[in-house]
Amino acid sequence: MDLTELHGIAERERARRKAIRIHCCTSLGCHASGALELQRRLEAAVEAAGRADTVEVVGVGCIGFCGHGPLVSVEPSGLLFERVTPEQAPDIVAALDGGPCAAQRGDPNHPFFSRQLLVVRRNGGRIDPERIEEYIAAGGYQALYDVLHDQSPAEVIDAITRSGLRGRGGAGYPTGLKWATVAKSKGAPQGAPRKFVVCNGDEGDPGAFMDRSILESDPHLVLEGMSIAAYAVGADQGFLYVRGEYPLAIQRLSKAITQARKHGLLGSQIFDTAFDFKVEIRVGAGAFVCGEETALIASIEGRRGQPRPRPPYPAERGLWGCPTLINNVETFANIAPIISRGADWYAGIGTAKSRGTKVFALAGKIRNTGLIEVPMGITLREIVEELGGGTADGSPVKAVQTGGPSGGCIPASLFDTPVDYESLAAVGSIMGSGGMVVMDDATSMVEIARFYMEFCMDESCGKCVPCRVGTVQMHHLLDRICNGEATPAEIVQLEELCQLVRETSLCGLGQSAPNPVLSTLRYFRDEYEERLRHEALAEEAP
Amino acid sequence: MSAKTLTIDGQMVSAGADESILQAAREAGIRIPTLCHLDGLSEMGACRLCLVEVVGTSKLQPACHTSVAEGMEVRTDTERLRAHRRAIVELIFAERNHVCAVCVASGHCELQNLAAAVGMTHVRYEYLAPSCAVDISHARFGIDHNRCVLCTRCVRACDEVEGVHTWDIAGRGTESRLITDLHVPWGEAASCTSCGKCLLACPTGAIFHRGSTVAELEHEPTRIAAIVAARSERW
Numbered sequence: 050m051d052l053t054e055l056h057g058i059a060e061r062e063r064a065r066r067k068a069i070r071i072h073c074c075t076s077l078g079c080h081a082s083g084a085l086e087l088q089r090r091l092e093a094a095v096e097a098a099g100r101a102d103t104v105e106v107v108g109v110g111c112i113g114f115c116g117h118g119p120l121v122s123v124e125p126s127g128l129l130f131e132r133v134t135p136e137q138a139p140d141i142v143a144a145l146d147g148g149p150c151a152a153q154r155g156d157p158n159h160p161f162f163s164r165q166l167l168v169v170r171r172n173g174g175r176i177d178p179e180r181i182e183e184y185i186a187a188g189g190y191q192a193l194y195d196v197l198h199d200q201s202p203a204e205v206i207d208a209i210t211r212s213g214l215r216g217r218g219g220a221g222y223p224t225g226l227k228w229a230t231v232a233k234s235k236g237a238p239q240g241a242p243r244k245f246v247v248c249n250g251d252e253g254d255p256g257a258f259m260d261r262s263i264l265e266s267d268p269h270l271v272l273e274g275m276s277i278a279a280y281a282v283g284a285d286q287g288f289l290y291v292r293g294e295y296p297l298a299i300q301r302l303s304k305a306i307t308q309a310r311k312h313g314l315l316g317s318q319i320f321d322t323a324f325d326f327k328v329e330i331r332v333g334a335g336a337f338v339c340g341e342e343t344a345l346i347a348s349i350e351g352r353r354g355q356p357r358p359r360p361p362y363p364a365e366r367g368l369w370g371c372p373t374l375i376n377n378v379e380t381f382a383n384i385a386p387i388i389s390r391g392a393d394w395y396a397g398i399g400t401a402k403s404r405g406t407k408v409f410a411l412a413g414k415i416r417n418t419g420l421i422e423v424p425m426g427i428t429l430r431e432i433v434e435e436l437g438g439g440t441a442d443g444s445p446v447k448a449v450q451t452g453g454p455s456g457g458c459i460p461a462s463l464f465d466t467p468v469d470y471e472s473l474a475a476v477g478s479i480m481g482s483g484g485m486v487v488m489d490d491a492t493s494m495v496e497i498a499r500f501y502m503e504f505c506m507d508e509s510c511g512k513c514v515p516c517r518v519g520t521v522q523m524h525h526l527l528d529r530i531c532n533g534e535a536t537p538a539e540i541v542q543l544e545e546l547c548q549l550v551r552e553t554s555l556c557g558l559g560q561s562a563p564n565p566v567l568s569t570l571r572y573f574r575d576e577y578e579e580r581l582r583h584e585a586l587a588e589e590a591p
Numbered sequence: 592m593s594a595k596t597l598t599i600d601g602q603m604v605s606a607g608a609d610e611s612i613l614q615a616a617r618e619a620g621i622r623i624p625t626l627c628h629l630d631g632l633s634e635m636g637a638c639r640l641c642l643v644e645v646v647g648t649s650k651l652q653p654a655c656h657t658s659v660a661e662g663m664e665v666r667t668d669t670e671r672l673r674a675h676r677r678a679i680v681e682l683i684f685a686e687r688n689h690v691c692a693v694c695v696a697s698g699h700c701e702l703q704n705l706a707a708a709v710g711m712t713h714v715r716y717e718y719l720a721p722s723c724a725v726d727i728s729h730a731r732f733g734i735d736h737n738r739c740v741l742c743t744r745c746v747r748a749c750d751e752v753e754g755v756h757t758w759d760i761a762g763r764g765t766e767s768r769l770i771t772d773l774h775v776p777w778g779e780a781a782s783c784t785s786c787g788k789c790l791l792a793c794p795t796g797a798i799f800h801r802g803s804t805v806a807e808l809e810h811e812p813t814r815i816a817a818i819v820a821a822r823s824e825r826w
Binding site: 509510515542553 | 636637642650651653675678679682683685716741759763764765766767
């Protein structure tokens with residue numbers, strides 16, 4: 050593969066395309082509400098209407114408005130249809146030129162779309178994720194060509210550092226710094242002189258589906274990001290660790306890897322350079338803790354998925370003792386856009402310490418459920434009220450939970466908080482991987498805390514004592530509070546346990562497990578106290 | 592080998608560059624409670640009892656798994672650490688059914704000694720009282736899961752010293768259980784050499800000689816280190 054061939058593929062793809070493209074979302078949400086049948090009916094309807102010479106139906110990745118699926122959009126007219134049933138397919142074809150249609154029309158200029166800034170999701174809903182030609186026609190693999198031919202690994206790392214990109218898995222570690230560490234790391238003296246790149250696709254926070262959507266909608270974007278990373282740090286082998294609950298993502302990734310290999314974009318001497326890079330998929334077996342990098346490494350190595358103490362960090366001693374770069378799916382998805390549009394462009398988006406955009410999964414009691422990509426620094430209020438449209442029944446929003454079981458609940462009074470790593474940490478939550486669960490007045494915050502604690506308790510690997518037993522004890526106390534059996538002393542005990550588990554647990558799962566409790570105690574303590582046993586309160590009253 | 596000088600609890604201590612805080616403290620006569628650590632085995636960092644404060648970092652560090660550094664200032668016995676250690680020992684007691692009065696290891700039990708050392712007078716947490724099995728299918732040894740603290744010293748002794756890996760852990764969270772081979776009764780575990788190193792390593796009465804009665808069992812955990820030392824290069 051050389052540049053002429055790459056451009057040739059793009060040109061042939063553009064020439065092949067028909068004037069009108071009906072995009073039918075086939076990502077998991079729409080898939081589950083019958084998009085595949087709809088796609089077949091649309092194809093049949095185009096055929097029946099005799100318009101097959103100018104109209105094509107394309108199964109595309111996630112359009113984002115998941116709560117209104119199945120979604121259909123039309124290019125170039127920009128028409129959007131929501132909650133389309135298979136029976137409406139002929140109607141949509143008849144309405145291609147803008148006529149009336151029985152299918153529900155969506156508003157492509159709704160703030161849900163217009164307030165977004167698409168960087169990693171720019172191809173979502175526009176290309177067929179199962180065809181590499183579409184990705185190449187959208188400019189794909191040009192960034193990889195550019196770095197292999199025009200940039201040294203150090204220049205690539207410098208660009209990523211200057212872009213200000215931080216890890217999108219949740220902790221926000223500077224990506225450039227991590228790459229530089231892996232690039233400089235020599236590994237154990239007796240170890241083989243190899244390095245690895247690992248993509249963490251073990252997304253598991255309740256209510257979060259950003260990474261799944263990226264993998265399903267634009268698998269080549271992630272592969273290209275991984276290849277660029279491998280070139281920068283000097284790795285020749287990559288692993289994509291995807292959770293087993295994402296069968297469609299796994300299927301599309303496998304297809305993407307096969308296509309990239311066939312086109313010489315993975316494998317040996319990529320773009321006729323000395324750069325070799327292979328990628329394999331590893332499927333997780335259903336443990337949340339395997340999203341923790343050292344547990345993930347153990348899992349890839351075929352061992353029990355349990356974390357180990359750090360340091361040494363994987364950048365120094367990772368897979369099979371070799372220096373290993375581990376980044377999240379969304380982090381890798383940002384790489385090619387940064388390379389092609391420049392670090393300065395990327396650094397111009399967002400806030401001083403949190404650059405770029407972030408994808409969030411809006412879920413819970415919100416009118417517009419779905420995926421959004423917004424610039425950092427946008428306020429929670431803008432996300433919830435403008436993009437999300439408030440609650441479905443108009444009742445007031447009470448809080449937003451960010452960061453899943455490691456995060457916290459942010460009350461509506463703090464909705465002017467800008468979304469960046471530091472501001473969210475300051476109000477007792479975290480950026481997290483991008484789950485955003487909206488709660489209304491009817492939601493009990495104590496029950497929310499109990500839900501997340503139950504999650505952590507079930508997902509604790511059992512290696513260290515504080516997390517293994519502490520989460521069970523905290524859950525027990527929360528259960529007693531919810532059932533109206535607890536005394537005020539038990540809230541004190543709960544707080545002590547939170548402190549213990551946070552300070553003494555081995556890995557991030559345990560260290561952050563108390564966060565949902567601590568943040569709800571901080572902002573909704575009255576809800577805990579209301580649930581206490583009344584006679585106990587009377588006894589303690591002076 | 593270069594040496595490092597550090598301060599532990601106000602005492603100046605010299606240690607080899609590759610030593611852990613735990614080793615350095617022990618050489619200086621400073622006792623840090625441990626449970627999953629056993630001389631001769633790899634470090635697990637799981638019991639969290641040896642956590643210490645290192646001046647300059649807000650995070651508590653496991654003494655068994657943290658290397659010494661020049662000028663490091665370590666505190667092993669602060670109010671916060673004492674409270675945490677007591678709570679962790681209580682959590683362990685609440686997890687399974689530790690009934691010292693009927694235990695083979697009573698009087699020689701590391702968990703019992705720890706409880707005394709950290710000043711545990713009672714357990715503040717709900718006893719989980721799980722239903723645990725006792726496996727006496729092996730001809731010479733038995734395991735009572737009621738007394739297991741999941742320190743994995745037996746797993747590591749079997750894997751690292753005997754080189755067999757009969758033991759491992761199945762399940763997760765408080766559902767974790769020690770298993771032999773692919774979860775068959777110990778007596779049917781074909782890989783077991785009946786060497787008894789797991790018995791030597793066990794800190795409680797979980798793994799015992801069949802036929803021993805209350806307070807009869809005396810573990811000899813230091814023999815694991817002796818075996819490892821005997822095999823290593825002579826100087």
